[in-house]
Every structure is written in structure tokens, then in C-alpha cells.
Amino acid sequence: MNIKTEKSNASSYCDYNDAFTGYDHNRQPNGLKEILALLGKNTIPVQEQTILEGGFGTGAYIDHIRHSVKRIFGVEGSEQGYEQTVKKTKGADNVRLQIGNILDLSFEPDLFDGYMVNQVLHHLDTEPAFPNLDTFIKEGYRVLKPGGILTINTSSQEQLDPLSGVYWNYKYIEQAARAMRERYVPVDDLISRLTTCGFTDIQTLIPSGKLFQGAYYDNPDLALTKEFQKADSVYCFLSEEEINAANTRLAADIADGTVYRHMAERAEKAATTGEAIIVSARKPG
Secondary structure, eight states: OOBOOOOOOOOSSOOHHHHGGGGGGTBOOOOHHHHHHHHTTSSSOGGGOEEEEESOTTSHHHHHHTTTSSEEEEEESOHHHHHHHHHHHTTOTTEEEEEOOTTSOOSOSSOEEEEEEESOGGGTOSSTTOHHHHHHHHHHHHHEEEEEEEEEEEOOHHHHOTTTSSOGGGGGGHHHHHHHHTTSOOHHHHHHHHHHHTOEEEEEEOOSSOSBOTHHHHOGGGGGSHHHHHHSGGGGGSOHHHHHHHHHHHHHHHHHSHHHHHHHHHHHHHHHHOSOEEEEEEOOO
16 A cells, blocks of 8 residues: 655755656665665564665665565655656555655654665755754654664765765766765764664664666766766756756866776775765664
């Protein structure tokens, strides 16, 4: 049973009703293996667990994890993402989807064995104190069963640095990349907030896999396309004029070949630091 409550978008800076139209052609779910391993640390076997994903996007994680769990619920702020996920999961009887707000979940307390969010937290706040992040954490604590696990797939400040981080295209949109980086809570701060809320057994790990499809790592022309730019929310910080200027700079580096050296350097950095980080925490029980 899937519930549509209202047409909305939810991101604080990006229109995902538009962005999600080509999302799956450019993005992929990283860290699936690690998330399932973390859920496996519950006292209840994974196949008997009821899981929630907050901000499920186009359903890439749900479509994989639904095969391993008893039930999976999803809350998404974008109608486009909701509709794509309904099609993707093809009416699976253990999937329950709704359009809603992860800052005000409609579920009763102590319901879920696990709660995951994947590359979502940076869409919650516009204020540097991250007040909505605290609300999210409290809601997560509320809906988890005692002993339940929260997994947060995010990125570190090091990974996001536009010049020395892991995403090669950020060099060409440095101002936008720095603006987006400010939306990511530092990992140490996130851990502190989880602790304050009452979570225990807080751990970090670097997930396997990559965030983008393979063409991103081999073909710099991809970053010149509107479809790719819609699939990476950092471009939402740019005007059309700024995007055109960035495209001109990138095209020049493609023409003289310098972009390939930069791509190789960023790939080497990613091999060391990863492209994301998973923070996991347990509700005591």
C-alpha cells in the first residue's frame, strides 16, 4: 500500500521533482553491503526486520534492500521520486511508500528495526547551526525500536573539498561546491548530536562502491550535459550564466587534456578516503 499525501519537494535548495527525471542514469547506491551488515548486528535476523528509509529518492536503495528484509517503508519529499520508486518496486507487497517529511514522521514510536538515510542530511538545513538535523535525529530515535540501528550515509568535509576532495567536477564549480559543503554537518558534530540524543555504539566506516555511474570517472564530457548536472545537486547553487562559464572552463581543459590529470588525482584521493562515509548508531534497548 502506497500513500500520496501531497505534492512537495522537501530539499532546502534543489528541485528534485525535476532532478530525479534522469537521476538513475547518473547515480548509483553505494554502501549497500555495509548497510545490510550493520542491520545484521541487530538481535533480530535481517530477513525478519522492518526497515525505514528517509528521503528514498528514486528508490535505488529500497529496490535492493527489499529483497533482504521483511518489510521496508519509505518517506520521500518529491512526488517524482515517489512515482519512480513505485514503478521500480512494481507493487512489491513488502514495500510501503509515502510522500512526507522526515522531520515529522507519521509513524508510531518504537516501530522500526533499522532506519537509513542516504545522502539526505545536507538538504535539511539552511542555517549553519543545523536545527533541522537535531529534529531529524530525535524523530529517528523516536521511531526506532530499542536496540534499533540508524545508518546515515553522508560525506565528510575532506571528501567534499572542491580542490583536494574526491569529486573532480567540483574544481570547475568551486563556489557552488563550497556552498554545498557548508550544508554538510561535520562528522564529529554529527556524532556529538547523536550522542546528545541518547544514541550509543556510534561508529563510522567508508562504504564500498561509488556514487556515480561509471561514465563520470572516464568521460569528462558527461559533466557538460544538463542531465548530469540535474543529477548532482551542487549545480542547483549556480545560475545558467555560471553554469555556462563553468562549462567553458571544463571544455577548455578537455581540449588541452589537463582535465584527465585532475581526474586521475581525484580518483587516487577517492581510493584512500572513499566517496562517502556511513555513520551508524544504536538506540539503547
